[in-house]
Amino acid sequence: MKYRIMEQTRPGGLLGQVYREVLIPAFPANELESETGIARTLEAGLGSLLVAVDDAGRPAGAAFGRWSPASQVQMLTYLAVDPATRGHGLGGRLLGDALETWRERYDPCLVVAEIESPDAPAVHEAYGDPRRRLAFYEAAGARVLDLPYFQPGIGGPHLRVMGMLLLVLHADPSFTQNRPDRLAGKALRTFMEEYIESSEGRKPADWDTQALLKAIDQDGGIPMARKDPGR
Ligand SMILES: CC(C)(COP(=O)(O)OP(=O)(O)OC[C@H]1O[C@@H](n2cnc3c(N)ncnc32)[C@H](O)[C@@H]1OP(=O)(O)O)[C@@H](O)C(=O)NCCC(=O)NCCS
Structure with a gap:
């Protein structure tokens, strides 16, 4: 299976589907903020959501990061890959792409x-x-x-x-x-x-x-x- 990694920096798009299909299954409830919280960060221009989609356009993994202008620190808040796809390099690709994107954009x-x-x-x-x-x-x-x-x-x-x-x-x-x-x-x-x-x-x-x-x-x-x- 081939995956394409896309980034969105605004709410909407694939956020709802990623939240339901990738994030909720991968994190205990007490470690995962609400979808609205993530949308708010994107709305404020401080979020970056990278999504790996398969040939059918279905999200199989995602990385979400939040930028703090006051400290110039970027937090990788969530990184997750669908359990059926783990161990095939997609998590490593998402992490590499996210770090490259954020280093170029923010110089954190x-x-x-x-x-x-x-x-x-x-x-x-x-x-x-x-x-x-x-x-x-x-x-x-x-x-x-x-x-x-x-x-x-x-x-x-x-x-x-x-x-x-x-x-x-x-x-x-x-x-x-x-x-x-x-x-x-x-x-x-x-x-x-x-x-x-x-x-x-x-x-x-x-x-x-x-x-x-x-x-x-x-x-x-x-x-x-x-x-x-x-x-
Ligand atoms: C951690 C995670 C993103 C790695 O994605 P991946 O696509 O499996 O990673 P890659 O194929 O690029 O790399 C393989 C390595 O990932 C790790 N990995 C693979 N499956 C894993 C699993 N079920 N649990 C934890 N780590 C795992 C191992 O270190 C593995 O190396 P190994 O095969 O030598 O043991 C993925 O396992 C995941 O979604 N875990 C649940 C959510 C999570 O823990 N997120 C990180 C906290 S923000």
Whole structure:
């Protein structure tokens, strides 16, 4: 089967179908924002949806990213491939195309992604295997930031997903100037404060957020490394 990758930066188009057929089956409900939330980001001119369509025009995979002008950080919010198509290179193609498109368009300080820890149990086959998912990103050059990271709660702090990993998919060289295994935290701090507030609806002031921000601000930068022993 041949796939064509197309990008849309406005709501409408394939969004509804991608949301129903690709995203809902691939993510637990607490990790997936509403279709309206994604449409709003596109409406604001801050979203990019890359869709892989087959010969019949059916979406078989998608990548969605959100740009933060204040921090100059791009987040790969969702990447998913239809379970029947996994393991044939489509996820790698989507990720490569997305990174190339976003680097050219935004010249970002960072491109980041959040994933479940490889220690997390695989809860449902359709959601994928957390260990293989980390291997997939590390094969594409991602490094794991050593942070007490959590996914901000979609709708409030009580809905946070604890124990997640934050990955760096691309960093402008000025952010790793002193040591290649350390990331300067400045842009990430601005990004996280904005991200938590916009997801949870209020400025965070709790211990978990303080611990995260303190780790981002640490002297000498945030340690980052590959984690998967298989690579
Ligand atoms: C992660 C994902 C996008 C990879 O897409 P893909 O088309 O299968 O990837 P490719 O064929 O380009 O690369 C193959 C690699 O992907 C990973 N992969 C393949 N199937 C997987 C699965 N069911 N679960 C997790 N990772 C998987 C493996 O690392 C694999 O390498 P391997 O064969 O050496 O083990 C896809 O598995 C998926 O949609 N998973 C569910 C949603 C998700 O986890 N998204 C990422 C968080 S935003």
